[in-house]
Amino acid sequence: MAEKKGLSTVDIAYIAVFAALLAACSWISVPTTIPFTLQTLGVCLTVGLLGGKRGTMAILLYLLLAAMGVPVLAGFTGGAGILLGETGGYMLGFLLTGLTMWLLEKLLGRRLWVQAIGMVLGLALCYLFGTLWYMAVYLRTGEPVGFWVAMSWCVFPFLLPDLVKVALALLLTERLRKYVR
Numbered sequence: 450m451a452e453k454k455g456l457s458t459v460d461i462a463y464i465a466v467f468a469a470l471l472a473a474c475s476w477i478s479v480p481t482t483i484p485f486t487l488q489t490l491g492v493c494l495t496v497g498l499l500g501g502k503r504g505t506m507a508i509l510l511y512l513l514l515a516a517m518g519v520p521v522l523a524g525f526t527g528g529a530g531i532l533l534g535e536t537g538g539y540m541l542g543f544l545l546t547g548l549t550m551w552l553l554e555k556l557l558g559r560r561l562w563v564q565a566i567g568m569v570l571g572l573a574l575c576y577l578f579g580t581l582w583y584m585a586v587y588l589r590t591g592e593p594v595g596f597w598v599a600m601s602w603c604v605f606p607f608l609l610p611d612l613v614k615v616a617l618a619l620l621l622t623e624r625l626r627k628y629v630r
Contacts (some may be wrong), residue, residue, distance in 0.1 A: 451612065456503075456506075459519075460503055463499055463503055463507070463629065464499070464503055464506045464510055465504075465507075465510065466506045467494075467495045467498070467499055467504070467507035468507045468508075468510040468521075470491050470494070470495065470512065470513040471488065471491040471492065471495060471507065471508065471511040471521070472511060472521035472522075473491070474486060474487035474488050474490055474491030475487070475488045475491070475523050475534060476523070476524075476525060477524050478523040478524060480523075485607065486499065486523050487584070487612065487614065488540070488543070489572065489607075489610075489611045489614045489615070490614035490617060490618055492508060492543045492546050492571075493545070493546070493572075493614060493615050493618030493619075493622075494507075494565065494618045494621055494622065495507050495547075495567045496499025496546060496547050496550040496551075496564075497550075497564050497568070497570070497619065497621070497622030497626075498551070498573070498621075498622055498625060498626060499629065500549050500551070500554055500559060501547060501548070501549075501550035501552065501553070501554045501555070501567070502521070502554075503549060503602060504551070504568060505544065505547030505550075505551055506508075507547075508543050508544055508546070508547045508549075509544060510530065511543075511574075512540065512543070512544070514527070515527045515528070515531070515532055515540070516528070516529045516532055522540070522541055522623045527600070528592065533586075535582075535583050535586045536579070536583065536587060536603070537582065538578055538579040538580070538581065538582020538583055538586075539575060539578075539579030539582070539583075539587075539603070540579075541578070541579075541582070541624050542574065542575030542576070542577075542578040542579045542582075543575060545571055545574040545575050545578055546567075546568065546571030546574070546575050547571070549567050549570050549571035549574060550564065550567035550568070550571060553566065553567040553570075554567070561619065561622075561623060564622065565615075565619055568615045568618065568619065569612075569615060570628060571610060576600075576604045579603065579604075580596065580599045580600055580603055580604060580617055583599050583602075583603055584596065584599050587599070597627045
């Protein structure tokens, strides 16, 4: 019986490089209440090029670095306090994008249409998780905020730019796939 093979050195290198790519994408930022960054592009490109399994691991590594205080988040910040703050749920929700892609690849393969569905569905789950997280953390300040109000503050302004980033990630994935094993 064949033994299951673990991660290769190449896999580990790709995971590290794409965690660094996520950091670089987060540093490109337009400061607003919730910073407008290229993180969504980085997440989608990561899962598109690495696949769901390695992509999820790269996202997890990025979040672990952030939690340890390494300045990989928007504004060259890091720390568990940021990940546990009002907008942390959106960043933690990136894991849902990776896990969604991983599941869809297992079920349907790595075709472009599967990746497109995975990225959009993963982004929707990220938005949902992040919004519910935002509402829960915001409630700790003593003021409840409704779901649609939170969506109007934290999601609606980012929908169109994030869909453009998904489209760009799909285009780049198709062009760069041959260079990433």
